[in-house]
Amino acid sequence: RTMQAFPDSTSETSSTEQRWAVRALIVDDDVAIRELLCDYLTRFNIQAQGVTDGAQMRQALSDQTFDVVVLDLMLPGEDGLSLCRWLRSTSDIPILMLTARCEPTDRIIGLELGADDYMAKPFEPRE
Template sequence: MTNQENILVVDDDPEIRRLLVDYFERHGVRAAAAPDGTEMFKALDNGRFDLIVLDLMLPGEDGLSLCRRLRARSDVPVIMLTALGEDTDRIIGLELGADDYLCKPFNPRELLARVRTVLRRVRALPENLAQAEPESLGRSIRFADWTLDTVARHLLSPQGVVVNLSGAEYRLLRVFLQFPNRVMNRDQLLDLTQGKAADAFDRSIDVLVSRLRTKLRDNGREPQIIKTVRGDGYYLACGVEREEG
């Protein structure tokens, strides 16, 4: 990491905010802090951040809700903090688009290591994805009578019904649409969906594929849109039409 990195710490505990900001800066990383979601979005409106450390238990709007809102406007990496150790919270956070998850109490050294890992993996994304941001895919992408709105980040069903997507679901579907009819294994999909750390995500690609199939009404036993190649991975088994506008 270089002194170009800028981290935003969002936590309602002033002592934790001070400790983390001081620790990051002692290790050559610029850092700022916010006590809640309102101040977080103000900070994002006024500056550029390479990663957000986001506490789950915040006053008012909690970290899960904030992560969902954040993913509707930005792909900035997120590491979630929580005093809860339940797997459900961890999985929900990851499905909403968090890049990693760390339980309190934690060692700041471990958090810094996770920050470095997430940023390194994000920067290591294959060039063919880095060169194809959502705008280059078009304003709307049609496939199998469905439409993905790349600005609103939601699906439109063949009947015209809006289907909301989590941040992780949106990114995974975007990858499938960018590389239709190409088989991709789990490791490739992990890297292409924001460089998730494998130990943080485990088999969540399988979970996300299952969730996408449900939202696409794609029969899990005999899927027609996202197909499984046993032992190899998944692929989008339909044509893709991009519409500008």
Template structure:
């Protein structure tokens, strides 16, 4: 069955029944269609793309709520496409990786992917991960636990949680990934408190993710880089050896 044809033939009044638009980028056509059909059972409208070219064409047609991106693709691989997607915007990315490649998962998270799943996986778990990522994305957009702030200042910096960007004390705009926004909010909400890697993992990605301590370290490293924090003597995000990290901003306010 041609998915693009079936999706475009949907009557306009049925569009409202979809809870979210999902783009699945995977070169395995039978599996792609099976997943798309399964997602529909949970009011998730799926569209398929076999490679980077088809992905860009789909993105030009439709505004997707989440992109499921296979790591192993012909031509441009998943990591290359993840890097491109992060330069273009902040649409959440869930990466599909091989069970035996933890390094690729870590790199994907570092490049800005919001979550990953190792193949093979249960379709119901994929749905749960999609729903979890979408909930966290809503949190980033202001529907956050008991919080209404979307902008906050600290030590001369300004975080814009809507546009996913930082403004430096000199006025330079620094783009952030979804994961970086979440991590920075966690630090800001817990100033001068030691947060363990497990706490950061839980707060930014949820307990469904395997505890990759290294992925948290890499995200902290990227965040320090964007904040201009010297990794050898960090001023804002400090390492507490054997315990975790501490956000040492002196002034936090609206």
């Protein structure tokens, strides 16, 4: 499916009621990274919601529809690999793994479990 990175202009809504064409769920326990990603994506008209762990991720996914999940590997409780496996078994939503673990083995495992891409921390938001 094609994702548009701009608000849906086919409906008549005020700027405060804009409907977003792309919605991203950011799953990271690091507040600074979560806020950085949400703020950065919003500049490109991508509605981003941040959550801290797997339980909040599952709740957000049951409450709303998202177009992409940015998933940290090292989370409190259930880790990102387990969450990636669960996501892939229930959905074809694109998954971007985001982690400080940069070994080739970590990337390979994440991709084998169904992640679509892998980005190492620290990172440049434009990446």
